[in-house]
Amino acid sequence: MANKEIQHCNSHRHPLTLKENYHPNGDFVCLHCNKAILCKSSVYTCEFNTDKTTINAKAKDADCAGLFLHKNCTDLSIRLMHPTHKHILTNNRVLYEIQRDECNVCSTAIGHYSFFYCCTEKCEFKLCLRCALTPSQNERKIQHWSHQHQLRVVERCATFECDAWNKVATESSYMCDICPFWIHKSCGSLPRLNILIHHKHPLWLSDSLPDIYRQFQQFCKICKVEVDPRHWLFYCANCRFFAHIQCALSRTLVLRHEGADDDAKIMHVPAADEQSLNYMKQTCIKDMISLSVDISVSPPILIDHWAHEHPLALEHKSASVITMDYSNQESSVGPILCDGCTKPISSSSDDANVLYKCNQCSYALHRYCALIPQEMNHSKLGMLKVHKRRALSNKLKCCESCNIFSNGFMFRSEDEIYDVGCVCLPEKIKHITHHHPLKQRSSVNGAVCKACSSECWGWSTIVYGCEICDFSLHSDCALKPRTVPHRWDPHPLRLILSIEDDVEDHPHDFECEFCSQVIDTNTWFYHCNICDLSFHMFCIDPYFVYANVKFGATGIKKEDRDLTLVLNKKGLPALKRRSGRLWKLRD
Numbered sequence: 001m002a003n004k005e006i007q008h009c010n011s012h013r014h015p016l017t018l019k020e021n022y023h024p025n026g027d028f029v030c031l032h033c034n035k036a037i038l039c040k041s042s043v044y045t046c047e048f049n050t051d052k053t054t055i056n057a058k059a060k061d062a063d064c065a066g067l068f069l070h071k072n073c074t075d076l077s078i079r080l081m082h083p084t085h086k087h088i089l090t091n092n093r094v095l096y097e098i099q100r101d102e103c104n105v106c107s108t109a110i111g112h113y114s115f116f117y118c119c120t121e122k123c124e125f126k127l128c129l130r131c132a133l134t135p136s137q138n139e140r141k142i143q144h145w146s147h148q149h150q151l152r153v154v155e156r157c158a159t160f161e162c163d164a165w166n167k168v169a170t171e172s173s174y175m176c177d178i179c180p181f182w183i184h185k186s187c188g189s190l191p192r193l194n195i196l197i198h199h200k201h202p203l204w205l206s207d208s209l210p211d212i213y214r215q216f217q218q219f220c221k222i223c224k225v226e227v228d229p230r231h232w233l234f235y236c237a238n239c240r241f242f243a244h245i246q247c248a249l250s251r252t253l254v255l256r257h258e259g260a261d262d263d264a265k266i267m268h269v270p271a272a273d274e275q276s277l278n279y280m281k282q283t284c285i286k287d288m289i290s291l292s293v294d295i296s297v298s299p300p301i302l303i304d305h306w307a308h309e310h311p312l313a314l315e316h317k318s319a320s321v322i323t324m325d326y327s328n329q330e331s332s333v334g335p336i337l338c339d340g341c342t343k344p345i346s347s348s349s350d351d352a353n354v355l356y357k358c359n360q361c362s363y364a365l366h367r368y369c370a371l372i373p374q375e376m377n378h379s380k381l382g383m384l385k386v387h388k389r390r391a392l393s394n395k396l397k398c399c400e401s402c403n404i405f406s407n408g409f410m411f412r413s414e415d416e417i418y419d420v421g422c423v424c425l426p427e428k429i430k431h432i433t434h435h436h437p438l439k440q441r442s443s444v445n446g447a448v449c450k451a452c453s454s455e456c457w458g459w460s461t462i463v464y465g466c467e468i469c470d471f472s473l474h475s476d477c478a479l480k481p482r483t484v485p486h487r488w489d490p491h492p493l494r495l496i497l498s499i500e501d502d503v504e505d506h507p508h509d510f511e512c513e514f515c516s517q518v519i520d521t522n523t524w525f526y527h528c529n530i531c532d533l534s535f536h537m538f539c540i541d542p543y544f545v546y547a548n549v550k551f552g553a554t555g556i557k558k559e560d561r562d563l564t565l566v567l568n569k570k571g572l573p574a575l576k577r578r579s580g581r582l583w584k585l586r587d
Helices: 129-133 274-289
Strands: 016-022 041-046 068-070 079-081 088-093 115-119 126-128 151-161 168-176 182-184 203-206 233-236 241-244 267-269 302-304 311-316 323-325 333-335 353-358 364-366 375-378 382-386 410-413 416-419 428-431 438-441 463-465 472-474 483-486 489-496 525-528 533-536 556-558 561-563 575-578 581-584
Touching: 115 129, 126 129, 267 274, 489 533
Parallel strands: 267 428
Antiparallel strands: 016 041, 041 068, 079 088, 088 115, 115 126, 151 168, 168 182, 203 233, 233 241, 302 311, 311 353, 323 333, 353 364, 375 382, 382 410, 410 416, 428 438, 438 463, 463 472, 483 489, 489 525, 525 533, 556 561, 575 581
């Protein structure tokens, strides 16, 4: 119950009397808030006041005339905390000698003799009585899903860095009074489940990267920049799709194949399968040879090749895969492997003159491998010379670029040795994962392969990179075929380039069947959607370091015995994993 009489020490020297349902006899305003005294108002007025004296007759020594205070205005605290300011505010009164000012919240002018609140820390913040008397909206609190404490709704616009994702903007906000948590109202008002144009499934809004995805670095699938695990983000659990808030809310779609290269001669990868990849590599050798040799001329029937001691004869074959009897092998019949590139020899529909073969031994060469010169000038590696004119088939050398052993044609540049397959790689390729052509270049410090997430290090490593974007691929990663067979699965395993595009509804982890480690889904890997079998890209074939070795060579003399070069899987050198890649431990 309100007091009938009060002593308002801050505003008047006489006691003020409460008058309920007061009917004013003129246009009077409240001394505190400058609002009109309406009919049937509850007001305090000085007992010496008369209605006949207007409010304009007030003076320092005769301020009783026309003195009215709304009852609500007298209930104001002398000191208060307001959501629009961080310091304590105290009640004050503007005198004639004080310069006219305005409220920092609503910009209303604070007139002479008006009451207001100002900052006790002398930072010149002022709050009019109207703003102080209408705290309901400023004091409204909500329980937001992103925070453990209630958040106060602050309607006044402020410029600050949002704790949701570090955005600096000027707008209304939600603020915590207990801890330093402050977010923009537009961020706090985002729905938890959103249907956006960048993804085929609804995306959940999370206040941080969920713990189950923190084992590996995660990247925004829209802008390709790393996701800060502390910030808010959108994600799809089924597809492991992550996106920054600003990227997901953007109405601009990034077209994956935007600006596609029109050059029909550029090599498009990945190849469909291993057979297509081998044909693609043979085409690369053919293109390299055509720079120095006229391949349109009919090939000679018999040649003396610099890499072999016996004459080689041109053979005409029409079968798609040319086989040979290997009586000393586990399988009596197998494809003929080229001693130059070590890949299977198969015919094409437009060229039946597919190989040169020795009639005295099992030595064979693709038609175009037989034309490989002993010297060639490489755009990146410089002048290259053949490593050994007639290397023994049991002497393996490791390529400095792909780190794979070979007993085929090898070329050297100073102290580095390169496999012929790496030497003949095209200068440009077009990969399905990137919308610009990729150009062969020297490795760049800090560049990371988008396929295996390992660094593109070493001067001798052949890397394909985009000249426009920060996109790089190791040459051996770029050439991985789209599908490969595996004896543990009846179906071909597909190279997963993007969880979003290639795998449907797989919320649980992908575990490699070979090494039993969880696969980082930011890297490429092989997977069967039917059997749910997965392999790291370099675990699918643990003997890949011998992929360029032609086994089965005979006539190897040692201690008066004839030996055959075979793959002894039990005696393989140790392998180690480095960011998704397997590397041979060299002695």
